[in-house]
Amino acid sequence: MIAILFILINLSLNITASLNAVAVISSNYSNETVDDYDKILCRGCGIDLASSQNIISKLSPSSQQSFLDTLFNTENVLIQILLSEFFFNFPVITTTHSSCVGVGEWEDSENWFPDYQWKPCVCSECGTYVGWVFKPIDLDISDTDTFFVLILTNIISETFLDSTIIYPK
The missing domain is CATH 1.20.5 (Single alpha-helices involved in coiled-coils or other helix-helix interfaces)
Incomplete structure (x- = not known):
């Protein structure tokens, strides 16, 4: 008992x-709280490059075409088609922050964003070319005016990537 x-x-x-x-x-x-922000990943290795909360609408006067779309769990993302001097079209987005690394010297030559210097930006993990970093030529402008242009074909959404994973039953 x-x-x-x-x-x-x-x-x-x-x-x-x-x-x-x-x-x-x-x-x-x-x-x-539900985090509605999506991570923007390098398509080459999957490392975090940016967050969708860092996406901005920085319109280039040299844009061949621009439109708004829903990407990275964010509505009204400005997508631009930029044409390089070698006649390559780049669909791009702009962000205030990225973990990509600028390589080489700052270029003052003709570019998509007047009054800015630029350099190519690569993934810090795998070296994939993911876009460009731009900073103001005028040193009186604050460093917060630096921005990144990421090539859509070289990045991927973490949410999309997660949706392609099949878990074992």
């Missing part, structure tokens, strides 16, 4: 502990 009572008390304590754990998890989940 004592053994059965001991088992019932122990079982009751385990159930109470489990219910408390579920309540804590549940309350933590309900207090969480």
Whole structure:
């Protein structure tokens, strides 16, 4: 009789502990805010290059075409088609921040954004060419005016990439 009572008390304590754990998890989940921002990844290796919260609409006067679309879980993203001096078209977006690394010297030559210097930008992990970094030529303008132009064909959305993964059953 004592053994059965001991088992019932122990079982009751385990159930109470489990219910408390579920309540804590549940309350933590309900207090969480959903992060609507998507990560922008290097298509070559998958490293984080930027967040969709860093996307800006920096229109180039040299843009061949521009339009708004929903990308990276963000509405009204400005997509531009920029033409290089070698007649390559680049569909691009602009961001305020990126982990890509600028390589080479700053160029002052004719570019898509007047009053800015530029240099190519590569993925810090795999070296894939992902775009350009631009900074103001005028040193009186703050460093916060630096921005990045990322080539759409060289980046991918983390949400999209996750949707292509098939988990084992």
